[in-house]
Amino acid sequence: MLGGGQLGRMFIQEALNYDVHVHCLDPDSDAPCKHLATSFQHGSLQDYDTVLQFGLDKDVVTVEIEHVNVQALHELEGRGIKVFPQPAVLAIVQDKGLQKEFYQKNGLPTADFRLISGKEELLAKNLPFPYVLKWRKGGYDGKGVQIIKSTTDLENLIDTPFLIEQLVPFTKELAVIVARNETGESVVYPTVECEFSPEINLVEFLFAPAEVSQEVEKEAREIALKVIQSLNMVGILAVEFFLTKENQLLINEIAPRPHNSGHHTIECCYTSQFEQHLRSIVNSPLGSTKLITPGVMINLLGEPGFEGIAKYENLENVIAKEGVSVHLYGKQTTKPFRKMGHVTIYGPDLEVLKSTGRSVAKELKIKA
Amino acid sequence: MLGGGQLGRMFIQEALNYDVHVHCLDPDSDAPCKHLATSFQHGSLQDYDTVLQFGLDKDVVTVEIEHVNVQALHELEGRGIKVFPQPAVLAIVQDKGLQKEFYQKNGLPTADFRLISGKEELLAKNLPFPYVLKWRKGGYDGKGVQIIKSTTDLENLIDTPFLIEQLVPFTKELAVIVARNETGESVVYPTVECEFSPEINLVEFLFAPAEVSQEVEKEAREIALKVIQSLNMVGILAVEFFLTKENQLLINEIAPRPHNSGHHTIECCYTSQFEQHLRSIVNSPLGSTKLITPGVMINLLGEPGFEGIAKYENLENVIAKEGVSVHLYGKQTTKPFRKMGHVTIYGPDLEVLKSTGRSVAKELKIKA
Known part of the structure; x- marks a missing residue:
């Protein structure tokens, strides 16, 4: 690995x-x-x-x-x-420009875009605000993605090939995980809903299952399957969507590996995304993706303002609650917004889980 | 550890x-x-x-x-x-004679017994057949336990202190897992039912929950809690019972550690026995022991007649079934009846699980 x-x-x-x-x-x-x-x-x-x-x-x-x-x-x-995933798939995913062209070529829905060679071209083009500016290569966890609202936002840009995307007003962000083995067997997990932290562009809460119509659920799964099949990919793949006000699904990004939006599968599904990834790359039969129980997942990020040996505040209170599963990643030191772990809260009633989730997120802090 | x-x-x-x-x-x-x-x-x-x-x-x-x-x-x-568990607890558990005296002293139900110093005393006593003969120390996984039906069975005995037990005709073998932390908080898991393989005295199938009356369920849990509290023990403890025809519970043995009869808790309970053991020995709040879903556990033993590098027959067929979780223990070589892994089958209907379990047990063979 x-x-x-x-x-x-x-x-x-x-x-x-x-x-x-x-x-x-x-x-x-x-x-x-x-x-x-x-x-x-x-x-x-x-x-x-x-x-x-x-x-x-x-x-x-x-x-x-x-x-x-x-x-x-x-x-x-x-x-x-x-x-697995094949190098050809990684080459596409590493370059957000190639990703968008791949969607376009395969009739997969995504926000309108254009490719820009660098800073000079961007400034010359004078594109109408607002738009989303992304580095074609090297962005990660919110780095390399910026909403450009005025010329002020164009200062201090690095010079790199850019992808410009239309700003999509969306009601929800959804994600679907699919897997495919060498034989070509494909499976798809139920759609989940992600709530991003606006400041840091990282998933703060994940809700499984997503509260969407049956049509949206069905379409999201079909698109995700079409993505992995069009890529002819072996392994596990996360497909992230925007759901527009008109209930239209647009692919935001894909990740050909286990993904943050699938962490709940450890407790909530018969086969976790990690086991599924293993099954797919060794060409075993794929496992059931059925949701056993609803779940809420929270990322544990390093508290801003703290750097050093990690200390977990209120961890004991949190693990005393029923159906709360803590996963610490074994990182000794914390820094602001570093992904230090996650918590999955699961049980029969999604509304109860959401409220437990919000209180856990408030309580459990990672300081130094 | x-x-x-x-x-x-x-x-x-x-x-x-x-x-x-x-x-x-x-x-x-x-x-x-x-x-x-x-x-x-x-x-x-x-x-x-x-x-x-x-x-x-x-x-x-x-x-x-x-x-x-x-x-x-x-x-x-x-x-x-x-x-944790404390040395004093281990001293009792290592000696089946002290274990029985501990039950007696604390009013805990167990089959009648007597202690015999060695071979000579045993032969001199001329005890009425049948009875169960156990080494007081050193027995493991069926070794050191023998039913004595006639003088023929008394040939080739090793000379060691023995525990003699009345042979109890039972209808079921049950097990209850309890845990206790340093603060004294105790939790108890739902009772499970074990089906032993008669040839080798090892658990072949485990069913969770046990199909017993509410009274038996309640009593089994109470006894198990009383055992851990009487031992003043910190850690996780398995209590194995015989259920007699008269619906009486008799303690067979205890094990102050994670136990074969709790493997289903990984998939079937909010808190697995392993996590619970960890919580108890570091004095964290204990986790919920609730059963999320019924389960059947099968031990994967080395097929008799095979010794060498392990090969898993029909593993792919087995993992293709929904709700089948395989745990291989990472042992490179197999030998007859060696514990190589286990399989947990879980889902809403215990009867369906039992029938899947029996077919998995027939299919999945470990050969060399």
């Missing part, structure tokens, strides 16, 4: 049940998978030789992050090593 | 969610926790110095097996290190 962060960690926790040996490569010598992986290698995910050498003696190479050296993965694939 | 087998492995899988670092000591240099533990030490659990040295720099010492050096644990406890 390229990457040894929290996604890799939760993947290993489940891979253990199948006695699958997971080896990790990560640029952080103290990454969350360090003690857990069968072997842990400290090294760059972007360096061609490091990635190539890491993959050469493995049966299957997979990722928990998109930002990896795709050329090395192409080379591994050429040498007969299974690489 | 003293021991690094499958119980330790499942414990670590859950301890990871709390970022608790687990260090293991095990006599098998290739034990299931080897790659998973924060550190893994190869060494004897019975050796005073090894156990003492292992425990000296730890915050809490716990066990996944009873057969450990209790003297060293007493010494650690004396030096202010938290040892």
Whole structure:
């Protein structure tokens, strides 16, 4: 596995049940998978030789992050090593411009866009405000995404190829997770609803199932399946949507790996996204995606203003509640908005879960 | 943790969610926790110095097996290190004679018994057949337990202190798991029913919840709570019962650690026995023991007649079924009746689960 962060960690926790040996490569010598992986290698995910050498003696190479050296993965694939998701898929996903062109070419709904070569072209074009400006490459967790409302917002821009998107007024953000194995079997999880924190552009709450009409639910699942099939991809894929006021679904982004919008599947579904990813990349039969119980997921982010050894405030109060499952990622130090863990709250009544969720989010703070 | 087998492995899988670092000591240099533990030490659990040295720099010492050096644990406890379950509890549990005397002294129901110093006394006594003969110490997974029906069964006995028990004709074998923290908070799980394989005296099927009357359910839970409270024990404890034809509950044995009869709690309860054990020994609030869904658990034992690198027959068919969760323990080699893993089958209808369970047990074979 390229990457040894929290996604890799939760993947290993489940891979253990199948006695699958997971080896990790990560640029952080103290990454969350360090003690857990069968072997842990400290090294760059972007360096061609490091990635190539890491993959050469493995049966299957997979990722928990998109930002990896795709050329090395192409080379591994050429040498007969299974690489899932395939390097061709990663190449598309790494570049938001290619992603949008892929949607367009395959008749997949997405907001209107244009591609801009860099700062100079952008300033010359004088595009009408407002619009969304994204770096084509290298953005992550809210970095590299900006709403441009006036010329003031255009100051201090870095010079990189941009994707310009129409600003979509949406009522909800939804996500659907799909998986596909080498045989071509595909499965799709029930749609979830994400509530973003407006300040930091990170998911704050996730609600499963999404409260949407049956038509929207059906359409979201169909689009997600069409995405993974059009990509001819093997592995697990998260498809993030905007739902417009007119009940139209527009694809925002995709991620070809276990994803934050699927963390609730650990407790709430027969097969978690991590186990499903494993099943898909080793070409096993895929597991049931049925929701056993509704759930609410909260990201635990480092409290702004604190940096250092993490301390979890009110953790004991929180775990005393029924149906509250805490997942800490094993990161020793916190910093503002760092993803330190998540909490899943599950039980029969989504409204009760939402209210528990809001109180947990208020109570549980990560300081230093 | 003293021991690094499958119980330790499942414990670590859950301890990871709390970022608790687990260090293991095990006599098998290739034990299931080897790659998973924060550190893994190869060494004897019975050796005073090894156990003492292992425990000296730890915050809490716990066990996944009873057969450990209790003297060293007493010494650690004396030096202010938290040892849960307490050495005094382990001393009782290690000796089936002391266990029975403990039940008697505390008014806890159990089959009639007598203690015999060794082979000579046993042969001299000429006890009426049939009876159950148990080694007071050192028995495990069916070893050291024998039904004596005639003088022929008394040949080839080893010379060790024995416990003689009245043979109890029972209708069911039940088990209840309880946990208690340092503050004294206690919780109890719903009663489960165990079906033993007659040949090998190991649990073959477990059904949760047990199909017993409300009175039996209530009484079993009360007795289990009384056991842990009488022991003044901190940690998790399994209490195994016989249910007689007259609906009387008799304690068979206890185990002060995560137990085979609680494996279904991973999928079927809000708090698994492994997480509950962790909560209890670090004096956190205990978690809900509620059953979310009925379940059936099957032990995966090495097929008789096969020894060597394990091969799992029909594993793919089995995991294709909805609500079937496989846990392999990471043991490379199989031998007859070796515990290689378990399968939990869960869903709304226990009768359906039982029938799926029986077909999974027939299908999934571990050969070499």
